[in-house]
Amino acid sequence: MKRMKRSNEPIFWSLFGAGGVVASMVAPALVFITGLALPLGLLAPEALGYERMRALVGSLPGALLLFVVISLTLWHTMHRINHSLHDVGINAGLAGKVVFYGLAFVGTVATAYFLFVARR
Amino acid sequence: MTARNTYVRPMTGWYRRNPHFVAYMLRELTAVFLAAYAGMLLAGVIALSRGPEAYAAFQEFLASPLSVGLHVLIFIAAVYNAYTWFRISPKAMPPIKLAGKRVPDRVIVVSQFAGCAGVFIVMLLLAGGL
Amino acid sequence: MPDRREIDIEVMRYNPETDSEPHMQTFRVPFDEDTSVLMGLQYIKDHLDGSLTFRWSCRMAVCGSCGKMVNGVPKLSCKAFLRAYYPGKLRIEPLEHFPIVRDLAVDQTDFLEKLEAVKPWIIRKEEKPLSEGTYLQTPEEMADYQQFSSCINCLLCYSACPQYGLDNAFTGPAALSLLHRYNADSRDEGKSERMPLVNSEEGVWGCTLVGYCSEVCPKQVDPAAAVNRNKVNSTMDYFLRFLTPRGGVDS
Numbered sequence A: 001m002k003r004m005k006r007s008n009e010p011i012f013w014s015l016f017g018a019g020g021v022v023a024s025m026v027a028p029a030l031v032f033i034t035g036l037a038l039p040l041g042l043l044a045p046e047a048l049g050y051e052r053m054r055a056l057v058g059s060l061p062g063a064l065l066l067f068v069v070i071s072l073t074l075w076h077t078m079h080r081i082n083h084s085l086h087d088v089g090i091n092a093g094l095a096g097k098v099v100f101y102g103l104a105f106v107g108t109v110a111t112a113y114f115l116f117v118a119r120r
Numbered sequence B: 001m002t003a004r005n006t007y008v009r010p011m012t013g014w015y016r017r018n019p020h021f022v023a024y025m026l027r028e029l030t031a032v033f034l035a036a037y038a039g040m041l042l043a044g045v046i047a048l049s050r051g052p053e054a055y056a057a058f059q060e061f062l063a064s065p066l067s068v069g070l071h072v073l074i075f076i077a078a079v080y081n082a083y084t085w086f087r088i089s090p091k092a093m094p095p096i097k098l099a100g101k102r103v104p105d106r107v108i109v110v111s112q113f114a115g116c117a118g119v120f121i122v123m124l125l126l127a128g129g130l
Numbered sequence C: 001m002p003d004r005r006e007i008d009i010e011v012m013r014y015n016p017e018t019d020s021e022p023h024m025q026t027f028r029v030p031f032d033e034d035t036s037v038l039m040g041l042q043y044i045k046d047h048l049d050g051s052l053t054f055r056w057s058c059r060m061a062v063c064g065s066c067g068k069m070v071n072g073v074p075k076l077s078c079k080a081f082l083r084a085y086y087p088g089k090l091r092i093e094p095l096e097h098f099p100i101v102r103d104l105a106v107d108q109t110d111f112l113e114k115l116e117a118v119k120p121w122i123i124r125k126e127e128k129p130l131s132e133g134t135y136l137q138t139p140e141e142m143a144d145y146q147q148f149s150s151c152i153n154c155l156l157c158y159s160a161c162p163q164y165g166l167d168n169a170f171t172g173p174a175a176l177s178l179l180h181r182y183n184a185d186s187r188d189e190g191k192s193e194r195m196p197l198v199n200s201e202e203g204v205w206g207c208t209l210v211g212y213c214s215e216v217c218p219k220q221v222d223p224a225a226a227v228n229r230n231k232v233n234s235t236m237d238y239f240l241r242f243l244t245p246r247g248g249v250d251s
Helices: A009-037 A050-058 A060-087 A093-118 B019-050 B052-063 B065-092 B105-128 C037-048 C109-117 C139-143 C146-150 C162-166 C173-183 C191-199 C212-216 C223-240
Strands: C005-013 C023-031 C067-070 C073-076 C090-093 C100-102
Touching: A009 A060, A009 A093, A009 B019, A009 B065, A009 B105, A009 C223, A050 A060, A050 A093, A050 B019, A050 B052, A060 A093, A060 B019, A060 C162, A093 B019, B019 B052, B019 B065, B019 C212, B052 B065, B065 B105, B065 C223, C005 C037, C023 C037, C037 C090, C073 C212, C109 C173, C146 C173, C173 C191, C173 C223, C191 C223, C212 C223
Parallel strands: C005 C090
Antiparallel strands: C005 C023, C067 C073, C067 C090
16 A cells, blocks of 8 residues: 555644634624624724723733634634635645645734734 | 546536535635634734724724625624534534533534623623623 | 326436447336335336446345435435425436446445555454454443444445545545544554554545535434544644654554
8 A cells, every 4th residue: 555645734724623613602703893883883982992902902811812813713714715725626735725824824923913012 | 447438527516516515615605704804803903003093093994884894794704604613513523421421412512502602792791891 | 006106217328338428318207105216217227228227236225335316416226215306307317426337337446445445344453362252342432433333335425525526535434434433443453554544635634524425324424523533633643743652643
């Protein structure tokens, strides 16, 4: 039997899975609050106002929560989009991995950096 | 292999052939909307890091009809993604045993829906209250 | 006989000696409450066109030979009944994602090679002599793999799997279910021989959890669960190999 090459998919699949848990558990609530409830007046404008958000980001749990939600959602979605290309018959191969996981990586670094700046 | 003159059928448009595949592709499509939302949150963090004026502009964008329309789509995608994720997750985890008996898939699925509803209520209270 | 109706069965025909591609042919078949789709095909072969080619054997959902696409859904033709489709008609095609040999018969060679590759038998590091008796197992240990041992190799799950259709290097649902059936068996000691396949691109990582395989399985094997639990196993193996001296495969 031919020698099987070990796939590096476990790295991306575990990030995808962790992101899936985060996205499915908190995204519906978060999208509703930031994107719908606030603009439609169901919540007071101060609820997500500048002062309050600075306080949220200023607390370590708040900053970590935002970091985890943003970065893992990126890894989750980029993994799916990469596989969807294959599903519709586009075999991007390594290029697809570089582009989509690269985007997730850049997004993760950017989130960490701007959270750091916002905390100062 | 024998040199049989076999016929291999093409895969073109396979995702349109069966309602199950359509639902699968919609599930995968939610990723585009959730990625847009992650970008939105990142934009909010960037605005926050730049000071009150930048953040006010971000909030103004959130209140625009374009943003509300987009968030309606993102919300539908987020709910559908959560629904599919909870329903299929027992397949991707090792069997959970309680007192030697396997916890039925249904119990795992229902408790995740309950957990998600709990998160929804707690986050609404946290955002609105205080 | 009060219950004697007729239904149109559209069958895919392909003669490898004369045809460059398949075409459909319609037959009108009488049926009653008990007529299975397979019996409908047998009626065609016996009374209308003796050249119609298809596989079958046990007629009672045990042998796994008679799988066909019935109106686009993979089914055991002995377990599906014509009455369920009446007054509509049936469109019967060979199992998806396999090369057509003739009419409704497909080439199963690829699956048979994959089945052999997962080593679907109990592997012992050292065989116990007969004099020491049988390998014992508790009911709880048996419950860990029993559902996966129900597979009858009918290939419906492969026809339900677009990933196998898109790239048949993927080992696929049934073979991976049987791999898991032996890895999860307390009497087996061959996990380290099977993990390289699980861990490979051709192993569990070709799966995107479409989940249709588990829906069409006539024996409730739930191949999607077998495959995706092994994504967890493979992930553990991937990271734990840095921590364990033997490369993690036995963990």
